[in-house]
Amino acid sequence: MLSDYTFIGIFVVVAIAFPIIALALAFFVRPKKPDAVKSSTYECGLETIGETWVQFRVQYYVYALVFVVFDIETVFLYPWAVAYNKLGLFALVEMFIFLAILVGGLIYAWRKGALEWV
Amino acid sequence: MNQLGFPLLSLIIFLPLCGAVVTLFLRKEAVIKWWALIVTVANFFLSLPLYFYFQSGTAEMQFVERIPWMLSLGVSYHLGIDGISLFLVLLTTFLIPVAVLSSWTYITEKVKEYMILMLLMETSMVGVFAALDLILFYVFWEATLIPMYFLIGIWGGERRIYAAVKFFLYTLAGSALMLVAIFVLYFMNAQATGRPTFDLLELQKFSVPLAAQTWLFLAFALGFAIKVPLFPFHTWLPDAHVEAPTAGSVILAGVLLKMGAYGFIRFCLPLFPAAFAYFVPLMSILAIIGIIYGSLVAFSQSDVKSLVAYSSVAHLGFVVLGIFALNAQGLSGGILQMVNHGLSTGALFLLVGMLYERRHTRLIDEFGGLWKQLPLFGIFLLIVTLSSIGLPGLNGFIGEFTILVGTFQANWIYAALAATGIVLGAWYMLTMLRRVMHGPLDKPANRQLQDLSAREIVVLVPVVIFIFLIGLFPNLFFGKMESSVDTLLSQTRATISMGEPNP
């Protein structure tokens, strides 16, 4: 009798309830002994230096964009590899065209100096 | 039919255009002037066979050319003339060389552009009178705006830009609704007959439903009334005339205004006969107001050129009155009066221009007693003034008299009112003549003036010849238009009597 939406509904309820319950339980059970180091901002286990409100170098964004290029590549390559046997020669050619376009993007980024940390 | 078996009309239309293209590559001013003159004179002689080969006995279109142009829409390149348009084509080809010659020394800047525009003007104006396809007509009609706009705007007087823009927008606004009306007519006809066409002769056979006639007539009539100009749409005219260079005024008065009156005859009358008959009182009264108002305002002008401009409003009122008399005399008188007005008002503008070139003023008070200094000029001004006020033996008399006879048959009150216009016309024109030419030569500046040069005489003489020719032998002209006018009227009457008289 359960329709598809009911499953989704149950899923949503569980998804919301689970973190709330987990956090609430931790809040009540855990010991509370704060000190200076414990209250400071967590930054990969290192001590924090200066303000958190700083400008990032533009390279971060350029890196992020280049990362997206490879990210997309992986996302597309994975299902392609899984279904490769069914797709045949066509898929091989198609993938090479796709990779060629991505390589074009990489060459562009490289020549423009996006991979150098200045 | 085309009795020549040769596309003469196209040649007359496109010779000036080709001349204009050649002018682009000429450099010397003198060469350009002579070239423009040669082309326009050649075009006049080229148009003479239209008169001599014209067959008087038929109302059919003659010298017809017909080539499909935009086939899918039913637009064709269809040219032809009958007794109604014949003289307007001739008037155009006659006045353009006169105008070119009159600007010989008047135009000193940008001669090349000026002459190109004059030639383009001729192409588009002849096209208007020869087109028998509504879209083709509309294209030529609008195309006349561009050269005239530049003629006024570049070579005009003090307030030339205002006048040029006003001229352009008024006329464009008037014709815009006409375009929509053309479409409505086209689709009505296409639905009824199944043959989509913009051909005037085909559309004439289609009788428009009475209810639609009124609206279509009004849409067409607005465009034509602004062009004529009919009171109360005349306000652009004095501005345009006063600011335009002499040749511009000559063309404006001589030909452009006739396009409006011609439109009433060629399009409104055969296409919407019932509505035409229905609006006779309104249009006649507007025409009479134009006659009397134009005359009174003309009298109070201090500038000779604006006096002539307002006299145009009055004269064109006569033309419209004649057309809306809806009988043979009125109509043929109206057509002839269009030619007459083109000649005499054109000549008046030429003379005013010559005076202005000498004195650089047009104020009547600045003159007086010029007869002693400029006897030749005086003679021409006298002849033209008398022609303009309708002295028997000259052309103006024939036109106005025939119109009045026609109007009298239709409605004697209109005729009586219009007749006062003739009296008023004589009054202001003669007053102007007296104040300019007679009296003591008391302004020192006027003592230096030179009389007409040989070139100026060459400009004026042909016009004066025609003034006499029409006055003395009117049947040379009436004879050619008779059967066209009669056929048009009998067709119209048949259509009107078939339907109800009032829509």
Next chain:
Amino acid sequence: MNISSLNLTAIAPQIIIIITALVVLLAELFTGRKSLLAYLSLLGIIVAAIASWYIWNGTEQRLFAVPMFQTMAVADGYSLFLNLVFLVTAALSVLASINYLVRERINHGEYYALLLLATGGMMLMGSATDLMTVFLALEILSISLYVLAGFNRADLKSGESALKYFLLGAFASGFLLYGIALIYGATGTTNLAAIVDFLKGTGPMRGTYLFIGLGLLLVGFSFKIALVPFHMWTPDVYEGAPTSVTAFMSVGAKAAGFAALGRLLLYAFPTLLGDWVWALAVLSVLTMTLGNLTALAQTNVKRMLAYSSIAHAGYILIGLIAANEAGMAGVLFYLLAYAFMNVGAFAVVIAVGREGEPNLELSDYAGLGSRQPLLAAAMAVFMFSLAGVPPLAGFFGKLYIFSAAVQAGFVALAIIGVLNSVVSAFFYLRVIVYMYMQKPIVEARPVLAPPLALAIALAVLGTIGLGLLPTPFLTLAQQSIAMLFGA
């Protein structure tokens, strides 16, 4: 699935353009001569045009439609005619850009690549037969244009232009996407042919979702083609963007929007068009009237042209509203005419300016008729054509569209249209007044670089040629839309 089912030949023009874009992008890295990139782009555009022509001639009758990528897109007369419009626009813009970019010191190679990508997006929009493809093409087009609008990085106005365009464009894309989602919800498909089948099956029944979905789609497109009241971004964006970009997007993006909208409304949703026709008519009247009235008040030529392009969208919309063959053929003819006259006008604007002196005010045009007669004559031709004076291209565009409106019974719309063109004549004439009837303020003679001169000459040729010989192009347009109504 195999390669032949994709029908790559049918999409060849788009592929050629995109490949050229990538090649240009890479070539920029290895050459110092940027003009080489421009000529490379032109080469690609010409090859794409030849490919379009080849497809057009490939079949006996023009009643063809070659579906590709599993009916995601199609090569039919409609898309091929639009290819012509887009390629003309792109070619003229590239020619006009070459020296402009050098002059403004923004001669970066990415310019041509982005322009070509945008062109590819436009062409894809003309051939899209699936709502997803429409969206994809629109985004390719828009994102390239956002970057191009802000191409003059040093200029604050250019940046403002890009940001405004991006924000409102993204907003519009949101509407569009939501509309597509609702239509998918109602019909279960995003494919236009399938939607047609679905609507045939349901008969007169129209779902509320479908109705709202189409409404949202219209809002989205209204933003993209700048219909009043969704036009607020246009003047600022057009004014701020580099002039060559303005020329390109004022014609290309608009034509692309109309291309997709035309296919959607006339092919997929002809029955629903009835529900929306009055809304469209109101939009059209508002667009024409407000565009023209606001343009009256402008003294900046570039801004004036921006408002005038809003008004022209209103005229073109009339052709869509008429929803008959004459109207759609008129729209296509008008778009082609508009490509020539509007890009031409912007090219003159480029020619009049100098580095650091944009020379955009009307007074900068004073006396141009004597300073540079040929340039002024070209501008006069464009202005008269935009105003709709015969015998120029713009007149015949209006002629076809208004006559189609009368045929479809929208006489009032046609009357408002012609009255609007009278109003518009005033501000177009004003440019001519300044050029020919005012004394020059500066005596400087604008320098015409050869490519720019070529662009202007081609545009003049097109504007006059389409006016004197409209028949072949109109016939072409009529043949192109046969598919749209044949289905």
